[in-house]
Amino acid sequence: MYNVLIVEDQTMPRKLLEIYVNEEKDFNLVASISNASLALDICKRSKIDLILMDVLTELGNNGLDEALLIKKYDSNIKIIIVTSMPEASWLKKAKENKIDSFWYKDGDSNSIIDVMKRTMNGESIFPLDTPTIQFGNASNHDFSERELDILRELITGDSNIEIGKRLGLSANTVKWYIQGLLDKTGFHTRTELAAVARSLGIAIKWVCFHKDATQLGGVF
Structure with a gap:
């Protein structure tokens, strides 16, 4: 059984992800949080195998940059970026940050569960392009x-x-x-x-600061 951490700041999508994970016998939900900056500490305290990580999270914390820190801490932790926004640079940055997979929220439980299972089996699942808006x-x-x-x-x-x-x-x-x-x-x-x-969500520019990094750049 794989231990899962959910990082999602919107209540409804977070609850849906919790339901999807809890209904699968192969996955165990360890924690569900709204702020990406807390994710690394949870990984240090608990055995986490897979993280479902939103990009825009509570208090302006950037899930992509937090995911990079987690990968540096433990590259064996699998991370799937989940987002509904078609900001084109995020796909590129996810690949640069060695993120394992990328999923656009579509409300389809079979879709995200399939990506989770394939990711844990060693596949890297990325869409060919951003959704058309x-x-x-x-x-x-x-x-x-x-x-x-x-x-x-x-x-x-x-x-x-x-x-x-x-x-x-x-x-x-x-x-x-x-x-x-x-x-x-x-x-x-x-x-x-x-x-x-x-x-x-077509264009998003960051101007936030991370406790372990220099300015990441952008406004949101």
Whole structure:
């Protein structure tokens, strides 16, 4: 039997994951928490075989970065990232952080249980791409990497000059990209563009600090 830790800040998804795990004879639920920063301590105190880890967790703690710390502590602990947000960089970062598998929440118990069993059997399960989300007149798959970078920076509310400095672009180039995003989506203002991108989870930028790391960067 495999010991499982759930890290999920939203009550309903967390309760559903608890039900799924408790109904499976091969898995034993050890703990279910809402803050990713507590996960490593639980791993140090209890025998954990598998973690279902959300990305956005309570108090702004980033599950992807916490997962990296756990992997450094014990690489034998299997970790499945679970999220509903289509932020494209998370798939890439999960692979870079040696996360075992990645699952988009869809309410299907058979899906997550299958990923859990296959992950414990040594497979690495990753979706080919993020889910398709309608974003104004476009979808999240209609944008280049640079356009997504601009979207993430827009969420900060900073000026074109400040955004340009971080991305190595001129303020006029940033303005040009923003206009292109407005044209594609049909939104009328940069504020509307940023707000909808953030609410749909298409673009998320971190600005939090970790107790064991330097600034991770982003606003959420």
